[in-house]
Amino acid sequence: MDEIDFGLCMSLVLNSRIAYRELAETFNKSVNSIHKRVKSLVDSGVLLNFNTKLSLLNFPSSVNVIMFGNSKVDNKEELLDKLGRHECIFNVTRASSNLYYIHAYLKDFSGLDPLISFIRREGKFDDLEIGLDSALPSPNAPITSETDYNSKSDSKLLQKEHVYSDLDFLIINSLKNNSRKPITEIVDEVRTTPKTVRRHLNKMIEENLLDFSIEWYPDKSAIIMSIVILKLDPTVQVDKLKILEEIRKDHGQTILFSWNLSNLPNLMLVCAWTHSMKELQDLEASLISKKFSSVNATILIKGKMYPSWRDTYLEEKIKDIKAN
Secondary structure, eight states: OOHHHHHHHHHHHHOTTOOHHHHHHHHTOOHHHHHHHHHHHHHTTSEEEEEEEEOGGGOTTOEEEEEEEEBOOSOHHHHHHHHHTSTTEEEEEEEGGGEEEEEEEESSGGGHHHHHHHHHHHHTBSSOEEEEESSOOEEOOOOOTTTGGGGSOHHHHHTOOOOOOHHHHHHHHHHTTOTTOOHHHHHHHHTSOHHHHHHHHHHHHHTTOEEEEEEEOGGGSSSEEEEEEEEEOTTSOOOHHHHHHHHHHHHGGGEEEEEEOTTOTTEEEEEEEESSHHHHHHHHHHHHTSSEEEEEEEEEEEEEEOOOHHHHHHHHHHHHHHHO
């Protein structure tokens, strides 16, 4: 994988329904070249499941959580699936030194304590760090005209209440496991006209009610993925968002995601990729030179995606529609 491959992956994380023509213009490549690159990523297992989900804007009480800690469980592979069975957990990633990163969406804050108890029990974690993020993980992707809708004001969108029709849910269900499905195929499944499908789909997209994304497994490639744990000096007042902007400016597409944890004011996480351990060491050294009291780069070994209550919510809606 090279810089363009990572840029493509980040663009597809943001919007997996984006036209290849748009990606070709963004990366100054031909449409055929983009198609070949995406196909190669799919064939190698790096990209899986171009999916569609109801966005979290449909669930205004939901909370994004990232937890990490060292597990005492011996069977590392089994632990991934054990943790992934919880309805709130959508990703578990094993890192170096028995460290695990667990990503979850809570329906609301009442689910936090039961989730923590489940993770501690199943994973035998003693030192579990719990981070709450008021926003989704921030992907570092080239902005295109078709991905820019993700940057709209959430506060404005949350004030709008979309009343879903049965057809809306059927369209979403049709795209559930193939976000790139053509309108003609959706029409065949939901049995209405192309004009009607476009109108309903475009309205949901305009209101930012759908997430078009991918399951992305960079651990299937030869590159090195890491999450860097950054601890700030608690005695120094700093603007965390400004620091994240500076890191992205200094390191460009090397930085893939970042987390600004509201309940941990002295802690930040960034996910990065490098071609070699030397590049990772250089990245760590450059971050140490900033105002951090501690910089710890942890190498990601294997991650898995899991269905969550968001998926179950759609499944139940479809069952009700078909029952009637």
